[in-house]
Amino acid sequence: MFDLPVDSKESRRSYTLFRKRLLNQGFTMLQYSVYARYCASEDAASTYRNRIKARLPPDGQVRVMSVTDRQFGKMEVFLGKTRVKSEKKPEQLMLF
Secondary structure, X not given: OEEOOOOOHHHHHHHHHHHHHHHHOOOEXXXXXXXXXXXXXXXXXXXXXXXXXXXXXXXXXXXXXXXXXXXXXXXXXXXXXXXXXXXXOOOOOOOO
């Protein structure tokens, strides 16, 4: 989750670069400024946490949290007054 300033050309550039880096690492947008990525283990999550720390924008706030499969599966998503199913965890990576 992040809250980055976009009040200048430089800060918008930092925001865009940070967002693109997340997407390039396999993160998906759950909501504006809330991105998620499935990690099969705590070691994998730690790797991505370190990658994010290494590329933090100069201003703003970034928060990283881990959620288990079970916790993610219990999430409820509402659009208006209607409940919709939450996203399923992605399949594990396949190597060829």
